[in-house]
Amino acid sequence: MAIEIKAPQFPESIADGTIASWVKQPGEACTRDELIVEVETDKVTLEILAPADGVIREIVKAEDDTVLSEELIGYFEEGAAAATPEAAAPVAAQASVSSSAADVKLSPAARKMVDEQGIDASSIVATGKGGLITKEDVVAATKKPAAAVAPAPTPAAKPVIEVDAGERVEKRVPMTRMRSRIAERLLDATQSTAMLTTFNEVDMGPIMELRKQYKDMFEKKHNGTRLGFMSFFVKAATEALKRFPAVNASIDGNDVVYHGYQDVGIAVSTEKGLVVPVLRDTDQMGLADIEAGIRNYGLRARDGKLGIEDMTGGTFTITNGGVFGSLMSTPILNPPQAAILGMHKIQERAMVVDGEVVVRPMMYLALSYDHRLIDGKNSVQFLVTIKELLEDPARILLEI
Structure with a gap:
């Protein structure tokens, strides 16, 4: 049974909000009252919880999208089970060009950039909540020199990012609401x-x-x-x-x-x-x-x-x-x-x-x-x- 996921009802003092992060992705299992998405407003970050046991079926509004009060942002399927690895294989292939991307959590905006630029999602360092790869993580990965994404000599070794001597690194991020x-x-x-x-x-x-x-x-x-x-x-x-x-x-x-x-x-x-x-x-x-x-x-x-x-x-x-x-x-x-x-x-x-x-x-x-x-x-x-x-x-x- 499909249930509409809507943005919270904002008070008169707040005109709209922004999708801060989708904690759960399509096909991922959710339990009742579990956090699935965060909506950031001018004053506070609001949480939307799962209405029942089931899965996220579709995301309508991606991260960083502006939403109005009670606007439709996605669909939730009540009673559905999480996709098995075999059934999820086609979906994983669309989410990333890497065969290991099925084990990587990407935000909708990050997934779009990965698809467009053909990036190996498994090589991106995640900074989002719960190991989620955000759009900023993908941008940062594309700006790294080639040596930064080279395979490590052993699985246990930490990735090393080489920076030219004298280079002054800057990071530009949008101001939160x-x-x-x-x-x-x-x-x-x-x-x-x-x-x-x-x-x-x-x-x-x-x-x-x-x-x-x-x-x-x-x-x-x-x-x-x-x-x-x-x-x-x-x-x-x-x-x-x-x-x-x-x-x-x-x-x-x-x-x-x-x-x-x-x-x-x-x-x-x-x-x-x-x-x-x-x-x-x-x-x-x-x-x-x-x-x-x-x-x-x-x-x-x-x-x-x-x-x-x-x-x-x-x-x-x-x-x-x-x-x-x-x-x-x-x-x-x-x-x-x-x-x-x-x-x-x-x-x-x-x-x-x-x-x-x-x-x-x-x-x-x-x-x-x-x-x-x-x-x-x-x-x-x-x-x-x-x-x-x-x-x-x-x-x-x-x-x-």
Whole structure:
């Protein structure tokens, strides 16, 4: 029974997507809910799973093809068994001019190039997922000198690629949709907003002492959830957003939209780029809820499991460059939000406290804001409020 394989239904904010990779090829056995194809959008990579046990019968949309919401991309045959080596022989002959190509997995685009150029697929080094040979692998193989594809003296020997002395190798790859969208949004933020950044510094000693004193009890009480610094920053920012509604607002045309809730986005770095999942209604969340939410988002971002709904909305963003060692930076706005808070590395520095020079663990804070909506006075007072709340954590609980 043939089943249509369709692209996912994209939300209104996403016009189309691109076939990132076909994990399964025609004639290859699939089990129910097994990943068969990945579709990359501007914000996230979506997975399409096998609807039942069977095989991929036909691929309509090849890798790198653009697809619309719910567009037909292939056919799946339910209940069919994978082709036997004898039955698959004619198909393998079409997929590659090499007799060993039946053991090689090629993407549709790669298979087309192999057929057109008469390349031995077994000699191509695969870099795709699960040993899949991609179009870029074929291009790279065609550019190698003849000595690079010469047979190795023994089966166990590693292939050696000879490069002329002084040759400077370059690799050109198309920008992914996510990276392209990130670049577009960053340029838009710098060109369409009156962005300005104000700085301050916070003594992290009180929070570090509080964390040291209660982290074991906290973890035991909340089923393994660890007490980190980010939850304090989220709570401090939430309280400051209540006091300065303009920082929690956004501009829509000629209107200013004041949000009566606090949805804080947490910037998370992944291999494919920066994503910003959103914690909803942080004013109603405790420290444990925030820490659990951040950890859940981090794990899902690492595995590429974040959904589009996880990254939509948000009234304010926090980014932590300190985890990579950044001492100071100017974060870029995440439109249509009006402000973003940048955390940085905790660095011990000599500070004057009550007339004495003491060593304190200090962190620089940076608040980038849209000057069209937020005045300098409000931005400075907002950042000072966060500083005061963090240096006296009891004020966060007492909301004073």
